[in-house]
Amino acid sequence: MEDPVNAMLCHHGFHPSMLAWCSMHQLNLGIMQDFSGSAILLLVRISFFGNYNAEDHLRESMKECTRRFKDFCKLHSFECSQCWLTTGMLHDNQTGWPSLKLKAYNARIFLMFVRAALQAAKSAREAQGLEEDAELSYAVMAAKALCSWFALVERAGRYLTPEQAAEQETAGLVFLRCYTFLARLAASQSIRRWHVITKFHGFRHILQSARLTLYNSRFLHTYVDEDFVGVWIRLSRRVAHALFEFRVLCRFLLRLQAMRTVDQRSVPARWS
Structure with a gap:
């Protein structure tokens, strides 16, 4: 039995170019969840949220992470409906990879907290004269690049100038390159962090589409x-x-x- 033809194809004037990637589902409900989950586990590994005994380390670290996140939101007057972060939220039930399951808007707010936490952890290591941690350094660069991309997208209007589109693509590509390095580093060390999912391909198309059409992807999400x-x-x-x-x-x-x-x-x- 042949597959039925999509009804949209029968409409006069329809063209496949009308279809677009949703930035909310590709990033907020995909890439950012995996990135934040891996970043939190990295911060737990270096005891950024405190030193606890081995049995309670992850659970107590998540409690402290929640406290600091709420303080971060209060300090910057961010409204966020996120309740306590638990260890059960840190991994995907199907794949077992780190993935912090947050709502789309909450994930956007949490990304800024993750960036600040990673930068604070990196600065603390430098102040103590410790050897540079490649994973931490690239995680900081990736977080900064992704936050920069969101800032550029959110500040721009519906229609972009070539310069604005180029800035967005550059920031997005920096994030993708940094994340690729992190994924390869984790694979070489047999560590289950920095999972690569198909939504990275969608993000690459979002960047390319903004450059080619000069249309802001913020006006295409759902x-x-x-x-x-x-x-x-x-x-x-x-x-x-x-x-x-x-x-x-x-x-x-x-x-x-x-x-x-x-x-x-x-x-x-x-x-x-």
């Missing part, structure tokens, strides 16, 4: 789409059953119109 699922649920519960679909759609469009923001930047001719 944060808003998933948020609107909750809007539909609330509307469905409140409207009268008569003309149900029509009433829900009308109320949704009214809310969508109210939430629209005007892009201050002029739209380039190629997008008009």
Whole structure:
């Protein structure tokens, strides 16, 4: 039996170029989870969160990590719904590799904490005159590069200049190169850290697409789409059953119109 043709292919005007990678699912719910999980285990290995006996070391370290993360959020006035971090959140149940399972927004906030923690650990080793730890050094560079990429993406508008697109691609490629080094280092030492997943390939396409189309990937992720699922649920519960679909759609469009923001930047001719 032949596979059915996707209905989208039958629509007039559809082209495969309309499909795009979702940065939220590739990074926040993929790469960043694996990176943060490995980074936390690295910090636990060097006793960054404190020295505990072997049996309780990981559990107590995660408690201290949570305390410091909450202090970090309070210091920088970050809103985050993340509760206590537990040892069960540190590994993927299917693969067994480190992967800190956080929600998309919380993962973005936690990445900044990881960067600060890695930098603090590296500075502490330098102050003590200890030998440079290659894994720690490259983890710091990777965290800085990924945070830089997010900052560039979040500050830019919908349409990019060639310079902005080049900066985003450069920051992303630095992260990928550093992570590749970390993965090879871990493999050479038979350490289960820095897992390479297929979403790295998706991230490479996100960088390439931004350079070729000059369109910011921030406007292609599905944060808003998933948020609107909750809007539909609330509307469905409140409207009268008569003309149900029509009433829900009308109320949704009214809310969508109210939430629209005007892009201050002029739209380039190629997008008009």
